[in-house]
Structures are given as C-alpha cells and as structure tokens.
Amino acid sequence: MAELTKLIHKYLRHDKKFPHVWCPGCGNGIILGSLIRAIDKTGFEKDDIVLISGIGCSSRLPVYVDFNTLHTTHGRALTFATGVKLANPRLQVIVVMGDGDAMAIGGNHFIHAARRNLNITAIIVNNNIYGMTGGQFSPTTPYGARSTTSPFGHIEHPFAISELAVTAGASFVARGTVYHTHLLDQLIEKAIYKRGFAVVEVISNCHTQYGRKNKKGGPVEMLKWMKKSAVRVERAKEMSAEEMEGKFTIGVLVDRELPIFTKEYEKIRQEAKKEYGILG
C-alpha cells in the first residue's frame, strides 16, 4: 500500500482535476496502473518520457500522468511520435491508442511505423469496440458481434493486431490482458526497454458498450472471460488447433533485433556531410 501511495504521488498529476472520464470498472485504469509501474521499474526520468495518444477513451490516459504528454488527432498518434522521436532521439516515446484509433483510421500509420522501426513503444488498448463514440464496431469487433452499427450481428472479420504487427516488421510484439496485470507490467516494461518498434496489445474490457450489447456481463465477468480464454504462448505451442478454439495467446510473440531507423539515419548524415561539406 505504501508503495502504491508513493507511485500515485510521483506519477499522477496533482493539478489535474480528477475524477477521470472513464466508466467505473473500465480496463483503461488497470492499464494506466500497469504503465506507471512499468515506467517506474525502468527508472527513466519523468522529463525524458513523452506519452502520446490518439483519440478515444483509452487515449485520454496521458492527461492524468506527469510526463510530457501529447493528445493528438484520431489515428495519428504514431505520426506525431515519429516527429518527436526523430527531433530528439534521447526521449523515451510511448504511444497509447485504441483499437479503432490504431487499426482503422490509423491503420496505415501503424503498419508503416512498424516497418520503419523507430525506437517507440506502442500500447494498443483492444476493447473490440469504439468506446468513446458509443459502441460502434471497430476493426477488431468479432464476426457476429453486436454494436450500435452492427445491430444484426457483424459481418466483417477482425484484424489480429499482434499478428499484423509481427508481419509489418515490429521488433517486439506482445499481447496481454487487463486480468493478467502482473504479466502486463512485465510486457510493458520489456517493450519500453526494447530498442526498436515495440507493440503491446492489451485485451481490455468495455463493459459499457461491448459488454452490454453482447451479453458479456460487467467488468468482473469480462475479466473472468479473459482469464478463461488467454493461453500463454509457451503453452499454446503444445496445444492443438481444436484446443485453441475460442482462445487467444498472451505473452511475447516476437522479440528480434532489427536495424533501427535513427541509427541508420546517422549513417546518412555522415554520408551527406562528406558529400556536401558542413553547411551552415
């Protein structure tokens, strides 16, 4: 408890008028807690952290914490992050996005950011719905699910965020849930430490919108569903396709060393200086 009080005092903004905007029981609060614990573990100074988000319930997260915080336009957080990181590579850039934010309007930025491989940590809060605008389907809404814009059941098929990140070329990809908080702390910490584009997909609950429309119950029932459906990647390897039916993996999906954009660009600077002399 004393530890918790210390973290609250150190990282929450005292001049921000609480209460927060989230529904009671929303997974966003758990993710904020995990993020704070992970950052605290890494030992980075608050001045060196830039926390960036898009638009959505989950993207309201930065305003509550005492870092350099930047709440951008819907879907574009990674583009702003790219500029911040390139202008000052010393800064630790962490981006929080929703599933709609990162996969629909920002889907193109996401795959290009992964491919470019800047040293940025991307946390995607996947609640399978557009929470903020009142429960319309998102690119991760499952087939058949109800939402305010799929009242007869969804006929499209969802993106698998983490798998997409792996294919697009991210250096580090992990999936966690808001039920497995201990694991989530570790995954976020690893992602921040990782040199290269690091993605953490967090399965979260929007009981207010997604839960209610799909009879998934309240926060507790949805957390129980996560507990039941999540399988550690290590265990999943020993399971058959039938056993994995209706389940998903959690843990580190990929962790690889790839050339980092800023390092590569430094070589370009040397080339250009040689060829054109020092301009100035």
Add this chain to the structure above:
Amino acid sequence: MEDAVRSGKPVLLQGNEAMVEGALAAGCRFFAGYPITPATEISEAMSVKLPAVGGTFIQMEDEIASLGAVIGASLAGAKAMTATSGPGFSLMQENIGFACVAEVPCVIVNVMRGGPSTGLPTRPSQGDVMQARWGTHGEHPVIVLSVSTTWECFDVTVKAFNLSEKYRTPVIILSDEVVAHTREKVQLPHPQEIEVIDRIKPNMPPEWYIPYEDNARGVPPMGVFGDGYRYHVTGLIHDVRGFPTERPDEIQAFLNRLHRKIYQNYFDIVFIEEEFTEDAELLVISYGSVARSAKRAVREARKRGVKAGMVKLITLWPFPRQFLEPYLRKVRAVLVPEMNFGQVAREVKRINQGMTRVEKLNRIDGQLITPSEILTRLLKM
C-alpha cells in the same frame, strides 16, 4: 562538393530550391513530406541538405502523417516544415487545426496546382486561397504568405519560420507551379545578415510554468519536450494548464487569445509591395506568379500614359485590409487578376464597401495570366 548556394555568388535556382535554402537559413532542421507535383523538388532537396546540417528528412506514408511528424518534431524543439500541393493540402487540414489550437510553430508550403481533386498536376492555379484561410473546421486565425519570385521563395520562407516561432502558429506559404519551377538568378545573403527569430522558451522554475497562460503578447512561452517543463498538449479546448475544459469562461478566454495574438500584431505580420501607387488612378492587386505579369503590364501601361499602379500581396491572411483601404478610397478602379474564379477579388469587394469599382480578370484553364491580357484590360478601364 562545394555548396554553391552559400558561396556568396549569384546562383540559378528554381523557386522550390530557394524555399529549401530559406528554410535552412531560418533554422529548419526537420522536414516530413509525401511526393506530389509540383512540390516534390522541395522534398528531394531536403533529403540531401538536411542530413548534411545534422537535421532530419523523412518521407512519410501520406500528408496527414507528414504534418503529424512535423508537429511532433516542433514540440520536441526542432523548427519543422512540410511541403505539398492541393490534394495533400486537403489531407492536412485536420492537423493544421491541431497546430493552431495547440500553438505549435511549423511551416506548411502548398505549391498550388489546378484543382479540384487531382485536377491539373502540372499546371499553375491560385485556387487554394480560401482553403488556406478556411480549410479547417472551427474558427481560428491563420497566417498565409504568398511568393511570386525565386528571391521571395527564399525570403518569405525565412519570414514564415520567424512568424511561426514568434506567434506559435502554423504559417502557410502559397506558391504555385510557375513560381516553383521558374529558374532565376538570385544572390542569397550571408547567413549572418538574415534575421532569425526563435520561439520564446520558459525560463521560470518548472513548478511555476503555466503553459497556456495569457500575457501581453498573447503568446505564452513554449516548453519543449525534454526540457523539464512537463505539460499537456491537446487539440481539445484547454485551460491555461493545458487540460481539457468545458467551462464557458475558459473556452472564451482561450479562443479570444488565439485570435488576439494574431490581430494585435497585424502590422508585424502583413507585408505588401507597391509600385507606382502614389499617383495611381488604376490599381492592380495581385499575388503569386500573376504578380509577375501584373508588374510588366503596369509598367507598359505607364509607358502609354495610363496612371496604373500595383500592390503585390505577400501576406494574404490576415487580409491586408488596412493597407488597401486608402487606395480603394482614391483610385478610379481596381483590377484583381488571379488564376481562380475570384477568391481575392471577393475579399477586395468585401472591404471595398462601394468606394471604387472592382473588376476581376480570371483564368481557370491552367494557363498563367499574361502581361498583355492585363494590359489590354487596363487600357479599357
């Protein structure tokens, strides 16, 4: 390879290249863009020159991303710029509004080509004057400058950076295909002769810093990410601390300040150039490449005894009303030639209020208005 441009000797440059030189001279160290005719040469030159001065060039996945990266870079302390043309400029609008509301300095070049839509990629136009003013949603002032010569491409780009830093606002430069691709001899000034203005940074202890607090200038000092002044930046309407607000008094105060900081500094922001205006009976008001034709036409008219004069608008927005009104009061008629259906002419008519006769001369066929077209009209007026 020697850097011919900075040799102090006259050099032959196209408008797009001169803009790059202007940007570098003003301290630009970050550029993000997406290829589009007729602005592409700006990206290409930046990809060579920025890394050589220790800056960063990046080609993004689209224009929305380009401006996003520019805003991010500026918040992290770099002077930053992007360049595009019509279709890309349309895509940038939401982030232009963000930069206005979050008060992030940056420069956006729009090399105008024929529109609407994909339009006429290789042909000049002046169709984006109103979009530059009103393209974003909601209301906020903007600074929009225009260029008509290679020299101005250099000089106005320096001015654009200075204004954006001074007033913490995006500055848009409207160029056009003709100015961008015309090669002219220019002699660039020595870097030490160029006035370069940097944003004012906070110097109080971080705990005293109130990031959006009003002051006499209406422009709060700007903390840079990593400098120890941790604060919140958002496109939501915010209070003086940067936190979202819905309190009417805070909303009103914020939006009033956004407007005030531009309009109270009107005479620092508005530039025009005049020729033969003292005794002019006919006045040509023009900007961009058309101003080149207008200049020639006015000189020819003078040779024929017609008392014509011209005002070239360098600042398009805020509109140079105070500068034009005295002329509207005394000239017999005004001619506004432009490569659109009359966007600036409409603004001139709006401020004219019946003082004089305002005539338009328009081409929307992808061709530059020629000196003889303007002259012929002047002789009939």
